[in-house]
Amino acid sequence: MAGDRADFLIGGAGAQHVIRGTGTHAVTGMGQTRRRAEAAVYGVLFSAFAVVGVQLLVLAAGRHSDIALAISEPVAATSFSRPDIVDRNGRLLATDLEAPSIFADPGVVLDRDEVVEKLSTVLPDLNSSELMRALSDRSRRFVWVRRGVSPAIAQKVHDLGLPGVSFRYELKRAYPGGKMAGHALGYVDVDNRGVAGIEKYIDDKVGVDPVHSAVLSNRPPVRLSLDLGVQHALEDELDDAMRRYQPEGAAGAILNIKTGEILASASLPQVDPSWPMQALDDKHIDRMTGGTYELGSVFKTLTLAMAFDEGLAKPDTVLDVRQPLEAGRFTVTDMHPSRRPLTVTEVFTHSSNVGAGMLALEAGPEKLQAFLKKAGILEPMQTEAGTIATPQVPSRWNRATTITASFGHGIAVAPLQFAAAAATLFNGGKTVHPTFLRKFDAGTADGKPVISAATSREMAELMRANVVDKDGTGGKADVPGYRVGGKTGTADIASKGGYTSNAVISSFLAAFPTDDPQYLTFVVLFEPKGIPDTKGHRTGGTNAAPVTGELIARVAAQLGVAPEFATARQ
Amino acid sequence: MRLLNVAAFFFAVASALLLYALNYDTRRLEAExxxxxxxxxxxxxxxxxxKAERxxxxxxxxIDELARRLGLGxxxxEQFQHGREVSELSERQGSANGR
Incomplete structure (x- = not known):
């Protein structure tokens, strides 16, 4: 209207007068118009900025709400991503793989009976009644049918075309080696969390990452001390021993004598880490760590080491072992009683219980107990694969327990714990702690001293003598070139009120090469049978010793031990 | 003043356009x-x-089973020789062959 009026005034009669007469008014009108135009421009500009601002706010608010949602969601991870496990040479032992999991939405499932019936055709071991009950609850929107199935099974379920049945990808632990090193590796639960063995160690000490979907771990792999090739050789030889000597079980380990690294550890029957329920069965326990056993004469290595180190005897010291020893209600005799006095070396090579008992009595219960404690036999022990079964030791150390402990009776330890203590005797006398983790500063034993280097040297020579002497019990463990030394063990199995007469635990402890011991093997057979090859005998010298010989012949080269005649020509 | 306003106007419009362009670009890059x-x-x-398959x-x-089928073990x-002996052996063979 203001504009119309101005035009009228300018164009109408007397306009000049008006203009001239009301010059101030005209200027004022133009100024107003200009201000209005400017205001309009500013309005447009403001609107533009406002629109852009609002857009930015909307954008920012949108992003913010996403973040807020992510934070406010419950951090209930459906799964955990885990680092790979590799052997000492980087070969894969365990890894995470994406695997489809099947779930159902009860709210969308049309015909429960049809869904359960058809799923059962693809998944025969499906708990139909439980799934039916879960699907009946229409208030639920998510029910797991089966987690971590193979792609082939997932495809078959997909092909059923069931409405309300769907898939999501999750991480599933895979063990490419199958049963290999199954006991040490342990296993994981359905959420991919470690439950036992190295897998549990990873959860406790290395770390796993909670994930909502199948996201692989970025953590570096966990490198074990195990050597896959050596592990296979051990398992294969033990498997062979299971067929040949038909024991209830067989176990063995190979240790680096100086570092305590476990190159191989096996217990047969094996367990498959992919089928953890097996591990709960008594037959499948890890006999290297999960049970304690009276190991018999292999303990004489500790008794003699103590006697040498305490200065109670030398290898040529003569002992009159012709008379049996009275130990409480037992009478200790030798399997093949000698008709003459024996040197301490012969006590070892003839495996004289009486001789070992005499040396232990010479030291006394306190010294024997203190020595065994120093060697790490009496205290609970732990490795990355879990706690080793607690040693069962005499509650009172008296004459009887001192004698029996000197040849490995009345004291029960897990074979791995014994092997670690035995390693101390041949590495220069320093304690080692068995470990399943690769050590990169390997080289020398740096534990606490248990015996002197000289005693350690004497023990290695004694072990070698037991293999090469014609009267030695370990002759069948000899491997030309590799200077094997060893000690047999044959322990009666304790039963109610005494010992069974027809079941033994036979074992063989070996160190090689004895001129500078690097590795220790310990093979244990549980209740082996006498066979024609052993002339019906079940002693360690007839079964565990040849198994050890074959094992060392197979792994020595893999472990980098040069045969003697190769080095002799240098 | 007018020039400034006009410039500001165009600047605002240009900024808005640029912002829109950046916004869409960002979304596209995010999707990529x-x-x-x-x-x-x-x-x-x-x-x-x-890796698991390998x-x-x-x-x-x-491998053990396959190798044994091929007669390996x-x-x-006795199959080990010291490196020096191997080189001496190859030298002897070399001279015997007239090299």
Whole structure:
């Protein structure tokens, strides 16, 4: 209207007068118009900025709400991503793989009976009644049918075309080696969390990452001390021993004598880490760590080491072992009683219980107990694969327990714990702690001293003598070139009120090469049978010793031990 | 003043356009990034499967069986020679061959 009026005034009669007469008014009108135009421009500009601002706010608010949602969601991870496990040479032992999991939405499932019936055709071991009950609850929107199935099974379920049945990808632990090193590796639960063995160690000490979907771990792999090739050789030889000597079980380990690294550890029957329920069965326990056993004469290595180190005897010291020893209600005799006095070396090579008992009595219960404690036999022990079964030791150390402990009776330890203590005797006398983790500063034993280097040297020579002497019990463990030394063990199995007469635990402890011991093997057979090859005998010298010989012949080269005649020509 | 206003107006319009362009560009790049990340995840998953398959194929128990079928076995102690002897042997063979 203001504009119309101005035009009228300018164009109408007397306009000049008006203009001239009301010059101030005209200027004022133009100024107003200009201000209005400017205001309009500013309005447009403001609107533009406002629109852009609002857009930015909307954008920012949108992003913010996403973040807020992510934070406010419950951090209930459906799964955990885990680092790979590799052997000492980087070969894969365990890894995470994406695997489809099947779930159902009860709210969308049309015909429960049809869904359960058809799923059962693809998944025969499906708990139909439980799934039916879960699907009946229409208030639920998510029910797991089966987690971590193979792609082939997932495809078959997909092909059923069931409405309300769907898939999501999750991480599933895979063990490419199958049963290999199954006991040490342990296993994981359905959420991919470690439950036992190295897998549990990873959860406790290395770390796993909670994930909502199948996201692989970025953590570096966990490198074990195990050597896959050596592990296979051990398992294969033990498997062979299971067929040949038909024991209830067989176990063995190979240790680096100086570092305590476990190159191989096996217990047969094996367990498959992919089928953890097996591990709960008594037959499948890890006999290297999960049970304690009276190991018999292999303990004489500790008794003699103590006697040498305490200065109670030398290898040529003569002992009159012709008379049996009275130990409480037992009478200790030798399997093949000698008709003459024996040197301490012969006590070892003839495996004289009486001789070992005499040396232990010479030291006394306190010294024997203190020595065994120093060697790490009496205290609970732990490795990355879990706690080793607690040693069962005499509650009172008296004459009887001192004698029996000197040849490995009345004291029960897990074979791995014994092997670690035995390693101390041949590495220069320093304690080692068995470990399943690769050590990169390997080289020398740096534990606490248990015996002197000289005693350690004497023990290695004694072990070698037991293999090469014609009267030695370990002759069948000899491997030309590799200077094997060893000690047999044959322990009666304790039963109610005494010992069974027809079941033994036979074992063989070996160190090689004895001129500078690097590795220790310990093979244990549980209740082996006498066979024609052993002339019906079940002693360690007839079964565990040849198994050890074959094992060392197979792994020595893999472990980098040069045969003697190769080095002799240098 | 007018020039300034006009310039500001055009600047505002240009800014708005630029902002819109950047906004869309960002969204497009985000989508591309997500696609690449999905691709990388897929590749990582494939690599994990391939690694597991390779490890399964290279299992010592499998290789052992195959090697034994070919008449191979663990190395025997007498098969080892010191490096110096090997080089001496090859030198002797070399001179015997007239080299």
């Amino acid at each position: 990034l997500q696609a690449k990340e999905r691709q990388a995840d897929r590749a990582r998953s494939d690599i994990a499967v391939l 490890s399964t194929l290279a299992r010592p128990d499998r 663990p190395p025997r102690a």
